[in-house]
Amino acid sequence: MRIIVFTCIIIVSIIALGSISINILENNTKILGDLITKIEDEIKHERWEEVVKIEKQLKNQWKKYEKTWPMLIDHTDVDKVNTYLSELEIFIAKKDETMAASKLAVLKLLMKNIPEKEYVTLQNIF
Numbered sequence: 001m002r003i004i005v006f007t008c009i010i011i012v013s014i015i016a017l018g019s020i021s022i023n024i025l026e027n028n029t030k031i032l033g034d035l036i037t038k039i040e041d042e043i044k045h046e047r048w049e050e051v052v053k054i055e056k057q058l059k060n061q062w063k064k065y066e067k068t069w070p071m072l073i074d075h076t077d078v079d080k081v082n083t084y085l086s087e088l089e090i091f092i093a094k095k096d097e098t099m100a101a102s103k104l105a106v107l108k109l110l111m112k113n114i115p116e117k118e119y120v121t122l123q124n125i126f
Contacts, residue, residue, distance in 0.1 A: 021072045022118055028065045029111040035061060036108050039092075040101065048095050055092050059085060077114055081107065 035058040042051045062085060069078050084107050091100040 022115060025072055025115040025118060029115055031061060032058065032065070033108060033111040036104050036111065040104050043097055043100055051092055055089060059089070073114055073118060077110065081110060084110070
């Protein structure tokens, strides 16, 4: 009987931790995605001073998440975000609208895909 109770506790704990981690990722990626969208809008209106401010907010927000995300997701995704943010910073500094837009599109796609990859689905299991 103890084994069954212990097993149930472990299973419930695993499910709860999985749900919490997905919720954290969804909230974090939404915040980052909103900042990315703001940068896109400001670039369209050519307000580069505002773009620089929001990009700094994005980097600061990312630094908060960068410490916890490796426990929740694949390290290569964290590296990709770091790479694209670094490239974005350079393109914003040069006011290169086209290249900045391409990096923002990739970052937005990453923010959409990261939580989706962590969902427990049959496709992820097999």
